[in-house]
Amino acid sequence: MELLECKNLCKEFDHKEILKNINLKIPKGKIIGLLGKNGAGKTTLIKLINDLLTPTSGEILINGKNPGILSKEIISYLPERTYLDKDMNIKQVLVYFEEFYSNFNSNKAEKLLKDLNLDINTKISKMSKGMQEKLQLILVMSREAQLYILDEPLGGVDPATRDYILDTILSNFNEGASVVISTHLIADIERILDEVIFVDNGEIRLMSSADELRTKEKASIDEIFRRYFKC
Amino acid sequence: MLGKLVKYDLKWVYKALIVFYTLSFIFSGIGRALSCIENSIVFSVTSSISFSIAISMMISSIINCIMRLWVRFYRNAYKDEAYLTHTLPVSKNKIFMSKVICAVITIFTTFVVILLCLFICFYSKSNIEILNTLLEIAASTYEITVIGLILLIFVVIFLEVLFVALIGYASIIIGNRSNSSKMLKAVISGIVLYLITQVATLLIIFVFGLFNKEIMNLINTTNIVNIDAIKSVMFLGIGIYMVYIIIYYVVGKKLFEKGVNVD
Amino acid sequence: MDYIFDNERPIYIQLVEMLRIEIVSGKMKQGERLPSVRELALIARVNPNTMQKALVELEEEGLVYTERTNGKFVTTNSELINNIKKELAQEKIKKFLNDMENIGITCDEAIVYLQKLGGDINGITRM
Missing domain, CATH: 1.10.132 (Topoisomerase I; Chain A, domain 4)
Incomplete structure (x- = not known):
């Protein structure tokens, strides 16, 4: 049984097809790049998997079941938004995660927060957007999940932060778990990917192992992507 | 949870x-x-x-x-x-x-x-006395106890406010099912739902009036209102609000469970 | 060691090359226990799967062996290490001579150049 499977998945908004017949299998224990330009449909696909949208047709199976309580238990999702209650402080947020997620490791989160020199009593509203994003990454990576879905984790960050984010992902994802990273900044991330999925215009254009693709095309994934989607 | x-x-x-x-x-x-x-x-x-x-x-x-x-x-x-x-x-x-x-x-x-x-x-003692006599008069005409009367008023207002809150929830859910100008649609559906419900209430009272002369009198005549009729309407109101609250809860729940459409 | 990758070639192949050099150069000592796959992956900032693949490759070459419960170790087979070292040296020299040929310097001339500059090898690397 696949960790995640999409079968003939379609999503329309007001009769406009955003996702067209997506068929996709994500196995266990891989880091997968969901690569596509802005507006290609990456976020829509991720939101469907996370039950924030409902499919127009087709099916999503997570460990063989439709999105629901069980899938939410095993998927740890980092959206592009800052989603925390701004009135809470970090400590309260940690308690919140601990209360709702049985697989949340608060010791790990506290340790990671310490590395960031963040005072645990800081209110979310007092933190910069960048800091909030780092906090969310820590929260998401501190869950011992089976599937991590990270939507544009590198969007608009400086190189130092980029390294921090990649290190945090690599050093914290649960052994045997899979990580799906959606991004349009391919060069920054391609060396950690096992598999790549090219998404364009609501369709999956290519799925391949990253190294096989490099060997076949004798170029970087970034380069291959550019060739595929010349604007 | x-x-x-x-x-x-x-x-x-x-x-x-x-x-x-x-x-x-x-x-x-x-x-x-x-x-x-x-x-x-x-x-x-x-x-x-x-x-x-x-x-x-x-x-x-x-x-x-x-x-x-x-x-x-x-x-x-x-x-x-x-x-x-x-x-x-x-x-x-x-x-x-x-x-x-x-x-x-x-x-x-x-x-x-x-x-x-x-x-x-x-x-104050005097105010309470005034209130008491007022309530007693009212209660005796309503043929219930003073405490019953207070409870009755309290329950009616409470249900009314709760009902408004639930209409709000249902409208937010309905507005957010569409893909654009969600807030506006939520407000409009809120107003529409409220009006529809109020019209429905009048209709229900009217239908009850067909079987209950006193209630019909309340609707038909401009004469001095009959206390018994008001009492019946009050109880009817409680019943109707309870039904509405249940309906809006169930409808809201069903629509919400169908899935959200988050921007 | 800094792990800098060329995105145009499979990462695991580059890892194999880097680790091979670490071993033949003696930076990783014979019989030394390797950190876990996860730790190695973190040091190189790569995917643990990729590191695993690279280690499997090294194991097939014989440069690394697994002790069932204790993890992975660098081989103690000096002969193998020397052979691989020689192979690497040959490869590099071939490439070097090839480059020289491309700029019109024959093998013999290249040797002369090398001897001349040999005393100042550091100067060359800094050039």
Whole structure:
């Protein structure tokens, strides 16, 4: 049984097809790049998997079941938004995660927060957007999940932060778990990917192992992507 | 899980409500204290001002309570926070139920606070006597006890407010099912739902009137209103509101469980 | 060691090359216990799967061996290490001579150049 499977998945908004017949299998224990330009449909696909949208047709199976309580238990999702209650402080947020997620490791989160020199009593509203994003990454990576879905984790960050984010992902994802990273900044991330999925215009254009693709095309994934989607 | 959801919802709603509660109590207290000082125009004027502030605070706490319930639901289920709410391992049913329970509790406490404040403002032997005689007269005409009468009024208003809160929830859900100008659609569907429900209420009363002459008289004539008829309508009202509340809860729940459409 | 990758070639192949050099150069000592796959992956900032693949490759070459419960170790087979070292040296020299040929320098001339500059090898690397 696949960790995640999409079968003939379609999503329309007001009769406009955003996702067209997506068929996709994500196995266990891989880091997968969901690569596509802005507006290609990456976020829509991720939101469907996370039950924030409902499919127009087709099916999503997570460990063989439709999105629901069980899938939410095993998927740890980092959206592009800052989603925390701004009135809470970090400590309260940690308690919140601990209360709702049985697989949340608060010791790990506290340790990671310490590395960031963040005072645990800081209110979310007092933190910069960048800091909030780092906090969310820590929260998401501190869950011992089976599937991590990270939507544009590198969007608009400086190189130092980029390294921090990649290190945090690599050093914290649960052994045997899979990580799906959606991004349009391919060069920054391609060396950690096992598999790549090219998404364009609501369709999956290519799925391949990253190294096989490099060997076949004798170029970087970034380069291959550019060739595929010349604007 | 439901308990935890309710806990966080209550915390959020009460955070601001508590300010209004406190102000209501403070101004009621001040007004009452100043009114006890006799023979002073200044004090009696400030006392009246305090009372009016207290009453406006009580009204504000009702309005604030409902607004905060709606804002909480809207933000928590459809705005940025939705990305967290809907990825918690909790069913949509429980998320919605938590909002409804939160509405019941906060509206109830708001009414209790208002009653207490009114008591602080106006409690005096003579006032109570006046109230008592009034209530006794009313109660005897209604053929129920004084306490029953108070309860009856309390229940009717409470149900009415709860019903408005639930219409708000349902409208937010309906508005957010579409893909554009969600807020506007939510407001419009709220108004439409309210009007439809009110028309339906009149129709129901009319239908009941077909079987109950007294109620029919209430509708048909401009004569002095018959107390019995009012009483029947009151009880009918309670029944109707209860049914509406259940209907809106079920409809809201069903629509919410079908899935959200988060931007 | 800094792990800098060329995105145009499979990462695991580059890892194999880097680790091979670490071993033949003696930076990783014979018989030394390797950190876990996860730790190695973190040091190189790569995917643990990729590191695993690279280690499997090294194991096939014989440069690394697994002790069932204790983890992975660098081989103690000096002969193998020397052979691989020689192979690497040959490869590099071939490439070097090839480059020289491309700029019109024959093998013999290249040797002369090398001897001349040999005393100042550091100067060259800094050039």
